[in-house]
Amino acid sequence: MDTITGAGLQHERLSSPVAERPSGPAAMRVIVHDEPTAAGHMAYDERLADEGIPTLRLFRWNRPALSFGYRQRPPAWIAGSGPAAxxxxxVERPTGGGVAVHGSDLSCSVVRARRAGARLRDVMAALCEGMARACRAVDVAVAWNVDVEAATPIAYCLTQTSPYALTVGRRKLCGFAVRAYGASWLIQGSLLVRAIPEAIQRLMPPSVRHAYDARAICLEEAAGMGLNDAAVIDGVLHAMRDV
Incomplete structure (x- = not known):
């Protein structure tokens, strides 16, 4: 494993996945694995969805990145040449939702089987509560509601009301998006751990940046202290053990 630094984060980049196989019919395989590219992350998650094995994957991003929902038309400031420069x-995600910011977040992907009797609402409620437990472990009280009406369409994940989201007061900390595959659901989520990377902030139009300042919050700000990356990952893994 090589230690790399990017977007204000220092973490161990895994050259191959670290995984635990599920021990029972309802248990999840756990994978902690960083792909080198944004496109690689999305392709990896699609492979997991195609496999259909219950899985929790946690990952970081090598560089600051912006992802947008499946078949979503990205805003002009993202669609142009500015981000690459x-x-x-x-990158386009295989799941829905608005634009998400990466590079200072902890991202996750969850695969659950679409078996008879399984309800997406129950899956999402368990996932939101698991992430809420991880936040409470660093003394951050969050609220979540899987039934809230979403703004239509959602342009930016952390600035608009949506289901499958964690909030601190009126500010959004974490969001999830989902897509149904033949035999499974693929759920992708992002927990904002630190402030949005400066490279992304500089790209944002003033109105977008102001919306993030007013309506989004990172875990470090909510906790009132710096957080160790490894501890955040371990906390999420521990909190998700019953998801």
């Missing part, structure tokens, strides 16, 4: 990757 600024060292910011752009």
């Amino acid at each position: 600024a060292g910011v990757d752009c």
Whole structure:
């Protein structure tokens, strides 16, 4: 494993996945694995969805990145040449939702089987509560609601009301998006751990940046202290053990 630094984060980049196989029919395989590119992350998650094995994957991004929902038309400031020139990757996610910011977040992907009797609402509620437990472990009280009405369409994940989101007061900390595959659901999420990378902030139009300042919050700000990357990952893994 090589230690790398990027977007204000220092973490161990895994050259191959570290995984635990599920021990029972409802248990999840756990993978902690960083792909070298934004496109690689999305391709990896699609492979997991195609496999259909219950899985939790946690990962970081090598460089600042912007992802946008499946078949979403990205805003002009993302669709142009500005992000590449600024060292910011752009990628389409296989799941829905608005634009998400990466490079200072902890991202996750979850695969759950679409078996008879399984309800997406229950899966999402368990996932939101698991991430809420991880936040509470660093003394951050969050709220979540899987039934809230979403703004339509959602342009930016952390600035608009949506289901499957964690909030601190009126500010959004974490969001999830989902897509149904033949035999599985693929859920992708992002927990903002630190402030949005400066390279992305410089690209944002003033109105977008102001929206993030007013409506989004990172875990470090909510906790009122710096957080160790490894501890955040371990905390999420521990909190998600029953998801």
